[in-house]
Structure formats: C-alpha cells, structure tokens
Amino acid sequence: MFRTVFQYNLLITLRQKSVLFWSLAFPLLLSTFFSMAFSNIYTAEIIREPIPVAYVAPAQVNPLYNLKDILGDIPLGQDGEARLLELHTAENTEQARTMVLDGQVAAAVMDGGLPQLMTNRVGPQQVVVKQVLDQVDATKQTITGLMRQNPLIPVSHIAAELNQMDYTQTASINRDRMTPDSIYYFALLAMTCLGACSAGAMIVILQQADKSAEGARGAISPASKWLRVAAAGTASWLVQVAMSFIVLAYMTLVLGKHLGDNIPYLLVILAVGTLMGFLLGMAVACMVRGSANAILGVTTSVYLFSSFLTGLMSDRVKRLVDTSLPWLSRINPGTMIVDALYSLYYYRENNYQYLISMLLACALFAAVVAVTLGRRYHDSI
Amino acid sequence: MIQMNGVVKRYKELVALDHFDLHVQAREIYGLLGPNGSGKSTAINCMLALLTIQKGDITVFGQQMKPTSYALKRDIGLVPQEVALMEELNVQENIDYFCGLYVADVRKRKQLVDEAIAFCGLEKFRKFLPKKLSGGLKRRLNIACGIAHKPRLLILDEPTVAVDPQSRNSILEGIRQLNQHGVTVLYTSHYMEEVEQLCTMITIMDKGKAILTGTKDELKASVNLGDQVRIRLVNHSRQDVDAIRQLPFISRVDVQEDTLVLDMTRGESKVAGLINFLEQRDIAIGEMSLRQPTLNDVFLEVTGKELRDSV
Ligand SMILES: Nc1ncnc2c1ncn2[C@@H]1O[C@H](COP(=O)(O)OP(=O)(O)OP(=O)(O)O)[C@@H](O)[C@H]1O
Ligand SMILES: [Mg+2]
Numbered sequence: 190m191f192r193t194v195f196q197y198n199l200l201i202t203l204r205q206k207s208v209l210f211w212s213l214a215f216p217l218l219l220s221t222f223f224s225m226a227f228s229n230i231y232t233a234e235i236i237r238e239p240i241p242v243a244y245v246a247p248a249q250v251n252p253l254y255n256l257k258d259i260l261g262d263i264p265l266g267q268d269g270e271a272r273l274l275e276l277h278t279a280e281n282t283e284q285a286r287t288m289v290l291d292g293q294v295a296a297a298v299m300d301g302g303l304p305q306l307m308t309n310r311v312g313p314q315q316v317v318v319k320q321v322l323d324q325v326d327a328t329k330q331t332i333t334g335l336m337r338q339n340p341l342i343p344v345s346h347i348a349a350e351l352n353q354m355d356y357t358q359t360a361s362i363n364r365d366r367m368t369p370d371s372i373y374y375f376a377l378l379a380m381t382c383l384g385a386c387s388a389g390a391m392i393v394i395l396q397q398a399d400k401s402a403e404g405a406r407g408a409i410s411p412a413s414k415w416l417r418v419a420a421a422g423t424a425s426w427l428v429q430v431a432m433s434f435i436v437l438a439y440m441t442l443v444l445g446k447h448l449g450d451n452i453p454y455l456l457v458i459l460a461v462g463t464l465m466g467f468l469l470g471m472a473v474a475c476m477v478r479g480s481a482n483a484i485l486g487v488t489t490s491v492y493l494f495s496s497f498l499t500g501l502m503s504d505r506v507k508r509l510v511d512t513s514l515p516w517l518s519r520i521n522p523g524t525m526i527v528d529a530l531y532s533l534y535y536y537r538e539n540n541y542q543y544l545i546s547m548l549l550a551c552a553l554f555a556a557v558v559a560v561t562l563g564r565r566y567h568d569s570i
Numbered sequence: 571m572i573q574m575n576g577v578v579k580r581y582k583e584l585v586a587l588d589h590f591d592l593h594v595q596a597r598e599i600y601g602l603l604g605p606n607g608s609g610k611s612t613a614i615n616c617m618l619a620l621l622t623i624q625k626g627d628i629t630v631f632g633q634q635m636k637p638t639s640y641a642l643k644r645d646i647g648l649v650p651q652e653v654a655l656m657e658e659l660n661v662q663e664n665i666d667y668f669c670g671l672y673v674a675d676v677r678k679r680k681q682l683v684d685e686a687i688a689f690c691g692l693e694k695f696r697k698f699l700p701k702k703l704s705g706g707l708k709r710r711l712n713i714a715c716g717i718a719h720k721p722r723l724l725i726l727d728e729p730t731v732a733v734d735p736q737s738r739n740s741i742l743e744g745i746r747q748l749n750q751h752g753v754t755v756l757y758t759s760h761y762m763e764e765v766e767q768l769c770t771m772i773t774i775m776d777k778g779k780a781i782l783t784g785t786k787d788e789l790k791a792s793v794n795l796g797d798q799v800r801i802r803l804v805n806h807s808r809q810d811v812d813a814i815r816q817l818p819f820i821s822r823v824d825v826q827e828d829t830l831v832l833d834m835t836r837g838e839s840k841v842a843g844l845i846n847f848l849e850q851r852d853i854a855i856g857e858m859s860l861r862q863p864t865l866n867d868v869f870l871e872v873t874g875k876e877l878r879d880s881v
Contacts, residue, residue: 193670204658398620402654409618409648410671411640566622566637569581
C-alpha cells in the first residue's frame with residue numbers, strides 16, 4: 190500500500206501545475222532574469238582601479254562618526270597603498286548629480302542620517318559602492334547596538350564582534366569567484382525551499398477526511414492515515430527536493446553562476462530546507478480548522494510573512510527584525526534557510542549550526558503534525 | 571450487516587440524526603430515502619466512523635465500527651455523494667489508486683480496475699483526466715473508484731445524479747448483479763423509480779428520524795393510499811358528481827373542468843364498480859387512466875414534502 194500511494198503521489202506532484210510553476214518554472218525564470226540583469230556587471234571580476242565617487246557632506250558634521258574618512262580608507266586588494274574609493278567632494282546634491290551625469294564619477298554618496306546613493310546606471314562599480322555603504326551601515330548598527338547594551342563596552346569586544354561580521358566583504362570580491370549578486374540566487378533558492386510548504390499543506394488536505402472528499406475516501410479504506418500521509422508526503426517532498434536541485438543545477442551549470450565550492454553541503458541545506466518548508470505547510474494544515482481553501486490561504490500568508498521577515502524582498506527589513514525582534518528572526522523558518530545559505534556566501538565555510546537549527550525546526554513541525562494528525566473522528570466533515 | 575440504534579448526531583445545535591435506527595440485513599439492497607438535508611449522508615458518515623456521534627451505537631458486520639477497524643473497512647466500499655477524485659490522475663490511475671488502498675497485489679488490481687471500468691462503461695475514457703470528463707462521466711468514475719475492490723458491503727450515496735438514463739440503467743443492472751453475487755447494498759437516492767425498481771427494503775427518513783421502514787408494498791400499505799383514477803366524462807351533471815362522491819370506495823373527488831380525479835380507498839381495485847356505476851347512470855366515459863400509488867405518494871403522505879421537485 191505504501192508503494193502504491195508513494196508512486197501515485199510522485200505522479201500527482203509532478204503533474205500539479207502550481208507546484209511545477211512555483212518550485213521550478215518561477216525560480217528558473219527569475220534566475221535567468223538575474224543572470225541577464227547582472228551579466229555585464231561581473232564580467233570584470235576584479236576591480237583593479239579605484240572607483241571615483243562624489244561625496245556630499247552632511248548638513249551637520251558628526252564629530253564622532255565621519256563617513257568620508259571611513260569610505261576613503263578602504264583598501265583595494267589584499268595589501269598595498271591603493272584605496273578602493275577615490276572620493277571627490279561635491280558642494281551639494283546638484284553638483285554631485287552633474288558629476289554623475291557627466292561620468293566623472295561612478296556614483297555619488299550623500300552623507301547624513303542614512304547615507305544615500307545616486308547613480309545613473311548599474312555596473313560593477315556601482316554595485317561595489319552599494320555593498321560598501323550597506324556594510325558600513327551594518328557595522329554602525331552593530332556598534333550602536335553593543336553600546337546601547339553596555340555603554341562601557343571595551344573596544345576590543347567591539348572589534349571582536351565586528352570581526353565576526355566579516356567586514357572585509359567588499360574586499361572579498363577580489364578573493365574568489367562568488368560575487369555579491371550570488372546573494373540573490375541564494376535568496377531565490379531559499380524561497381524555493383520554503384515554497385514547499387504549499388505542497389505539504391496539500392498532502393494533509395488530500396489525506397484528511399474533514400478537509401477533502403478525497404481524504405474521506407482514504408479514511409474509510411484500510412490504509413491508515415499515518416501510512417497514507419507518510420507515503421504521499423515522502424513522494425511529494427522528494428519531488429520538491431529534486432526541483433530545488435534542478436534549480437541549483439540550472440544556476441550553476443547553465444547560467445554558470447558560482448555558488449561556493451562545497452556543492453554537497455549546499456545540496457544538504459536545500460534538502461533539509463525543503464523538508465522544513467514542507468513540514469511547516471503540513472503543520473499549518475493540521476492546525477488550521479477550516480476548508481481546504483482556508484488552509485491554503487493561511488499557508489500562503491505564513492510563507493509570504495516568513496519570506497518578508499527574511500528580507501527576501503528588502504534587506505532593510507531583515508536588518509530591522511534582526512536588531513529589534515531578534516527572537517522572531519531566530520524562530521522564523523525562512524530566516525533559518527536564508528541564514529544557512531547566506532553563511533555560505535558571507536563566511537565561506539560550512540556552519541553546521543544553521544543546519545542543526547533547521548533540523549530542530551523540522552523536528553518541531555513533525556511533532557506538531559504527529560500530535561494534531563492523530564484525530565480520527567471528526568465533528569463535521 | 572449494519573445496525574444503527576438510537577443514533578444521535580449533532581452539528582453544534584443542529585440535530586442531524588435524531589435517535590436514528592437502521593438495520594440492514596445481509597444480501598439486501600436497502601434503500602434510504604429522504605428529502606434534502608434529512609441526514610442520509612450524515613447517517614452514512616456515522617456508520618463509517620468518520621463522525622463523532624453523541625449517542626447510540628453502530629455495528630457493521632456485527633462488530634463495533636471504529637476508525638481503526640481496518641479489517642472491517644477492507645470489505646466496505648463507498649461511493650460518496652461528492653465526487654472525490656485525484657485531479658492529476660487519469661481515469662484508470664484514479665481507480666487503481668483508490669483500489670490500491672485495499673489491494674496490494676498489482677496484477678490482481680489490474681484485473682479489478684478493468685472490471686470496474688467495464689462496469690461503469692468508461693472504456694473509451696481510460697486516459698482522460700477528471701477535468702476532461704463530463705459531469706455524468708465523472709460520477710461514473712466516482713462509482714468505479716468505490717466498487718473496484720469488490721466490497722462485501724457497498725454504500726452508494728446518490729450515485730446516479732446527473733448520469734444519463736442509459737448509463738443509469740446499466741449501473742442499476744450492475745448493482746443488481748453485484749447483489750446477486752452476494753454484495754449487500756445500501757443505496758440512497760432522490761430517484762424514486764430507482765429505489766422502487768431496485769431496493770428490497772426501504773427506510774424513509776426525515777429530519778434525522780427513520781419514519782417508515784418496510785418493503786415497497788409494506789410502505790404503500792402502511793399509509794392509507796389507494797389507486798387514483800383520472801376520468802374524463804363527456805356528459806355529466808353536478809348531481810352525478812355528488813353521487814360519485816357518495817360511493818363508499820371513493821375517498822376524495824377533485825373536479826378539474828370535465829375531468830374528475832378520484833382517490834379510491836385502499837384494497838382491491840374498485841375500478842369495475844366505478845365503471846358499472848357510470849354505465850347505470852348513462853354517463854359516457856371520454857378517457858380514463860389509473861395510477862397506482864408510488865413511493866412518492868407515500869413519501870408525500872408521511873413527510874408532507876415532495877421528495878424531488880418533479881417526479
Ligand atoms: N458539516 C456540517 N456542518 C453542519 N451542518 C451540517 C454539516 N453537514 C450536514 N449538515 C446539516 O445536517 C443536515 C443533514 O445533512 P445531510 O448531508 O446528512 O443530508 P442529506 O440527507 O444527505 O441531504 P442531500 O439529499 O441533500 O444529500 C442538514 O440540515 C445539513 O444542513
Ligand atoms: Mg446527502
């Protein structure tokens with residue numbers, strides 16, 4: 190019986206148009222789009238020349254924090270005298286704009302509050318400047334956060350904390366073939382994994398007597414609910430995993446994107462991430478009382494909310510959540526996958542801590558499913 | 571085979587089954603009749619241990635039915651009222667999938683699937699996905715999925731809604747044959763004729779209660795209904811009508827222009843007496859038709875409702 194349910198659910202999942210679209214067609218299309226959009230940016234893999242940047246000073250100069258000095262001090266390459274950015278002071282925004290339009294500078298930075306970036310095109314230089322600004326901002330956030338917790342914190346602690354953040358990210362462009370746009374591909378992979386939640390919800394719906402007529406049909410058969418859910422779930426999950434692998438293969442082999450050196454580890458993250466998304470969908474479907482449509486609606490909302498918190502749509506959100514609601518980002522399944530994947534990019538090392546927290550989340554969702562799926566009689570179907 | 575005693579089922583405040591009794595003997599074709607919302611489907615779902623019940627007890631094959639009674643479930647087949655099919659599987663795969671929940675042996679299943687396809691006349695549609703099937707074909711596939719594993723007890727919840735008369739007849743014939751091979755059938759329907767033709771025992775239910783139970787003839791006998799005569803008279807006066815009204819075997823007279831609708835009392839047909847009477851009075855009969863009471867009349871009598879909108 191397990192085999193029949195398993196085999197047919199492989200077929201069913203492969204024939205589900207929505208699964209094919211969201212788990213395969215959508216990420217393939219979007220990654221193709223990324224690759225086209227970024228194609229000419231990273232052909233010049235290494236920035237050899239300093240990047241000319243216009244700098245507009247803030248209305249009020251902060252004596253403790255001088256962005257201009259920071260920007261002007263970033264080295265180009267591993268060692269040597271050369272600096273990454275060549276700053277040209279502009280009197281005001283108007284002048285900076287003229288400089289950008291004339292092509293004297295690659296971009297302009299308007300200091301003050303949250304620094305603004307102005308460019309008139311997107312190329313490797315502009316991306317690097319954006320990365321630098323983001324990095325500086327992130328560092329500032331970290332320091333402010335530490336100081337707020339303990340105003341007397343020793344500088345050595347701050348330095349240690351900053352070291353963990355890998356402040357040298359911009360320089361890393363020169364270090365290996367992963368480019369900042371890799372982050373978009375990782376984000377896409379994370380979304381694909383998390384997207385397995387709707388397939389997971391669908392499995393529960395189709396096997397629960399009170400959720401669908403098909404479920405009622407299964408419930409009066411001699412095949413137990415556990416067996417049906419296990420067989421159908423395994424089949425559907427495997428299809429999702431296969432699709433995320435296909436997406437990865439497409440990114441690396443067809444689009445020629447370099448996504449780190451440890452592909453087996455990446456595959457493990459994808460498989461576990463997909464499992465987590467899948468079990469999340471199952472758990473939601475088990476807990477929500479209501480029609481199939483209500484369940485799918487809630488699952489989609491959970492998916493969207495979770496990806497929103499991870500900053501897949503705007504990285505500012507992730508930073509905001511990370512700093513003001515750290516517990517939320519710690520328990521958000523989307524953030525777990527994203528962090529696991531991003532860590533490949535930021536740290537260039539396998540950080541098993543992420544994998545472990547994902548497995549813990551899987552266990553938690555599985556436990557929720559185990560407890561709530563047990564109901565056999567229904568008050569109403 | 572099936573025993574339901576004093577079953578009470580409430581959906582929140584709504585009482586769907588109110589001390590409902592049902593006793594189905596082996597090898598019967600048992601008809602369960604009732605207007606919309608009378609609780610037929612609810613009764614079936616309770617019987618199959620899908621629903622919690624508040625009171626009463628239910629046994630199937632002499633054993634208490636529980637959600638985990640897998641041995642019992644192996645011998646039961648259900649054709650649910652709502653079409654329940656896997657959208658992504660074609661006709662043959664759907665039958666095989668649901669049959670596969672009962673029968674593990676692939677080769678044996680292949681044969682069972684072929685038989686079910688023949689039973690429902692779906693040979694030409696083997697490779698069709700459900701969404702490509704017409705409403706009636708979908709219902710036929712729904713039936714095929716419920717019977718493929720050759721259950722000993724077959725429960726059909728309004729299986730032939732939207733099925734065309736030819737296919738319906740062949741399905742009814744098929745059910746009769748299954749029954750001859752020893753399958754017990756519980757059948758709910760809105761089609762009175764089907765139940766009259768098919769069922770050996772009938773329960774009429776309304777508002778969650780079993781109101782009348784018996785064979786077709788017993789049901790008709792238990793309510794005071796005789797034949798109904800429609801008669802068109804060529805020449806008659808008011809006195810004639812009054813005289814007819816006085817006849818002992820006429821219970822009701824309804825005058826519709828020159829046609830009289832006469833309800834006769836139950837028992838042996840008194841039509842000859844009526845004709846004699848008219849001849850004596852020299853009243854010419856233009857046209858005459860006789861209608862025996864149907865289950866629908868019985869139904870109307872006991873529930874005060876039409877079973878279906880049109881008979
Ligand atoms: N899930 C449910 N929740 C609440 N009430 C329900 C539910 N299912 C059925 N009912 C109510 O219970 C009563 C019996 O419904 P049921 O479906 O058993 O009737 P039925 O005899 O099968 O009708 P039909 O001929 O229309 O199929 C109806 O009044 C219906 O409104
Ligand atoms: Mg019904």
